[in-house]
Amino acid sequence: MRREQVVPASLDEAADSLARWVAEKRLIVVVGRCSVDYVGRSSSKLGEGDRLIIVKPDGSVLVHRPRGYSPVNWQPDSQYINVSLEGGRLLVRSVRERPREVLDIWFTKVYYAVSFQGMVDEARFYEYMDEHEFRDIIASHPEVLEEGLRVVETEKPVKGGYIDIYAVDSQGTPVIIELKRVRATKEAVVQLKRYVDYFQEHLGVRVRGMLVAPSVTRKAYELASKLGLECRQVSLDKLLKLRPKARPGAPSRSLFDYME
Amino acid sequence: MRREQVVPASLDEAADSLARWVAEKRLIVVVGRCSVDYVGRSSSKLGEGDRLIIVKPDGSVLVHRPRGYSPVNWQPDSQYINVSLEGGRLLVRSVRERPREVLDIWFTKVYYAVSFQGMVDEARFYEYMDEHEFRDIIASHPEVLEEGLRVVETEKPVKGGYIDIYAVDSQGTPVIIELKRVRATKEAVVQLKRYVDYFQEHLGVRVRGMLVAPSVTRKAYELASKLGLECRQVSLDKLLKLRPKARPGAPSRSLFDYME
DNA sequence: GCCTTGATGTCGCGT
DNA sequence: ACGCGACGTCAAGGC
Numbered sequence: 001m002r003r004e005q006v007v008p009a010s011l012d013e014a015a016d017s018l019a020r021w022v023a024e025k026r027l028i029v030v031v032g033r034c035s036v037d038y039v040g041r042s043s044s045k046l047g048e049g050d051r052l053i054i055v056k057p058d059g060s061v062l063v064h065r066p067r068g069y070s071p072v073n074w075q076p077d078s079q080y081i082n083v084s085l086e087g088g089r090l091l092v093r094s095v096r097e098r099p100r101e102v103l104d105i106w107f108t109k110v111y112y113a114v115s116f117q118g119m120v121d122e123a124r125f126y127e128y129m130d131e132h133e134f135r136d137i138i139a140s141h142p143e144v145l146e147e148g149l150r151v152v153e154t155e156k157p158v159k160g161g162y163i164d165i166y167a168v169d170s171q172g173t174p175v176i177i178e179l180k181r182v183r184a185t186k187e188a189v190v191q192l193k194r195y196v197d198y199f200q201e202h203l204g205v206r207v208r209g210m211l212v213a214p215s216v217t218r219k220a221y222e223l224a225s226k227l228g229l230e231c232r233q234v235s236l237d238k239l240l241k242l243r244p245k246a247r248p249g250a251p252s253r254s255l256f257d258y259m260e
Numbered sequence: 261m262r263r264e265q266v267v268p269a270s271l272d273e274a275a276d277s278l279a280r281w282v283a284e285k286r287l288i289v290v291v292g293r294c295s296v297d298y299v300g301r302s303s304s305k306l307g308e309g310d311r312l313i314i315v316k317p318d319g320s321v322l323v324h325r326p327r328g329y330s331p332v333n334w335q336p337d338s339q340y341i342n343v344s345l346e347g348g349r350l351l352v353r354s355v356r357e358r359p360r361e362v363l364d365i366w367f368t369k370v371y372y373a374v375s376f377q378g379m380v381d382e383a384r385f386y387e388y389m390d391e392h393e394f395r396d397i398i399a400s401h402p403e404v405l406e407e408g409l410r411v412v413e414t415e416k417p418v419k420g421g422y423i424d425i426y427a428v429d430s431q432g433t434p435v436i437i438e439l440k441r442v443r444a445t446k447e448a449v450v451q452l453k454r455y456v457d458y459f460q461e462h463l464g465v466r467v468r469g470m471l472v473a474p475s476v477t478r479k480a481y482e483l484a485s486k487l488g489l490e491c492r493q494v495s496l497d498k499l500l501k502l503r504p505k506a507r508p509g510a511p512s513r514s515l516f517d518y519m520e
Numbered sequence: 521g522c523c524t525t526g527a528t529g530t531c532g533c534g535t
Numbered sequence: 536a537c538g539c540g541a542c543g544t545c546a547a548g549g550c
Contacts, residue, residue: 001291001293001310001371004268004291004371004372006266008264027291027312027326029289029291029312031261031264031287031289031376031379033261035383037515038543039515040543041442041542041543042387042388042389042390042441042442042542042543043387043388043389043543044385044386044387044388044543045385045386045388046383046384046385046386047383047384048383049379049380049381049382049383050261050376050379050380050381051379051381052287052289052314054312054324056324056326056327056328057326057327058326058327058328060327060328060329062329064314064316065381066287066316066317066318066379066381067316067317067318067320068316068318068320068336068337068530068531069320069322069334069335069336069337069530069531070530070531070544072385073543074329074543075329076328076329076543076545076546077328077329098521099543101543102515104515111261111264111376112264112374112376114372114374116291116310116371116372119291119309119310119311119326120309120310121309121310121311121325121326122309123295123306123307123308123309124306124307125304125305125306125332126304126305126306127302127303127304127528128302128303128304128305129302129303130302130526130527131525131526131527157549160523160524161524161525162524162525162549180526181526181527182301182527182528183538185538185539185540186539187539187540191525217537217538217539218537218538219538219539298528300528301527301528301529302527302528303528304528328545328546329545329546330529330545330546333528334528335528336528336529336530336531358536359528361528387543391541391542421540441543442542442543445523445524446523477522477523478522478523479522479523521550522549522550523548523549523550524547524548524549524550525546525547525548525549526545526546526547526548527544527545527546529542529544529545529546530541530542530544531540531541531542531544532539532540532541532542533538533539533540533541534537534538534539535536535537535538535539
């Protein structure tokens, strides 16, 4: 990273700097007293208060209150950002097209503003045991679900979606397997039922539907029973042990140990 | 807001300041070169790069890359945060219980660090035209959907959900109305069909199903036609004009005008 | 572009 | 504390 600038600033100074920083596509951090108006997919108004505002080089804008994970207002990306002085206040207007959304941040005070240019972040983000890996492990070890189960196809495309795993049991009956990496709710059961019905109709033979997840909600279990679908709970720990090999750059053993 | 501190900092200085700031529950902003390990509901590893890190007074932690709306790593809130020097690197470890999650941020450089204390933000966040208000406006003005429509009940509980509006048309036929504030997809059609079937079964008479939204996807429209359900598009602008009264602090007319 | 699914979703509300 | 549904969900991937 090459440069930075700081402005413990009057509104005038802040306006000048912000306008330039936006034009230069810097990463901008502002702490100030502001109110926020949003009109777009919804509409909202936030009264005056102290907030942290972030403007990224790609036009993303985040307005954070002092507490909580989520920004209170935001713009995932914006086509353009305008900085101006309006009636004694500093207005930062961020506009997004498609869908048309306008975010206005009205500053009455800028306690602090700083910007950065030339941040270098080319690193890869590795995620372990995501939906993909979860499926791969199950597909490689169908015996954890049922003896004699044979995987025919994964990510099988069907009308309007994908079947996670398409398998055949020891009796030769097709089994459609729907996976949920974390928790299966009744939504997952509905989805599975849709696929089972579709296949039953197309194949003209009985098809089993199996919902697989580390945890299954009671409602999901009841609905599955009613619809003649099966549920299998699988232990995440057991699956982790079946993981083929540590991928490059896997989290250190120490961190995993710390979790236990 | 009462105080601020700045540290364009060596790792040692940064460690001291960060530890104190965390203890004092300040809002902290750090820009530095770091790698990140996360283990919890998922596991991830992020290689070294320049990032913006935010630590809030309530223990929320956000790690932002230079682009995009979403943090690459985060902790919605953490029970405790530990700052230490480990093998020449500055480690910020944030731990959350229930679910157990550990986020490790390893700094090799701290370009910039600043903190704030005593931010005051008590303002109310008001959202307009949320799902509730959308329903209320439609329910108060059923004529925008059809002449002679009479609303019987809103938020009517049924098996496994709620009917947004239960109405009767000029012929005395029950009409089940499903609302989507933004866009109706085929999921909404499926939901509506479920309610219509349920009612038809229970009442033993023909029941109309009506899907109402500012926009309806093509797929949803096709599915609705196939299932004998109706779609009504309503203009958000028109609804806004039907809004009973401006609520305190409503977005200024100018911003709404700007949207048109 | 629209559509679909997954997410460390987060959040709020009800039981 | 869990379950459940909504969200300005966001973001990725297929068509």
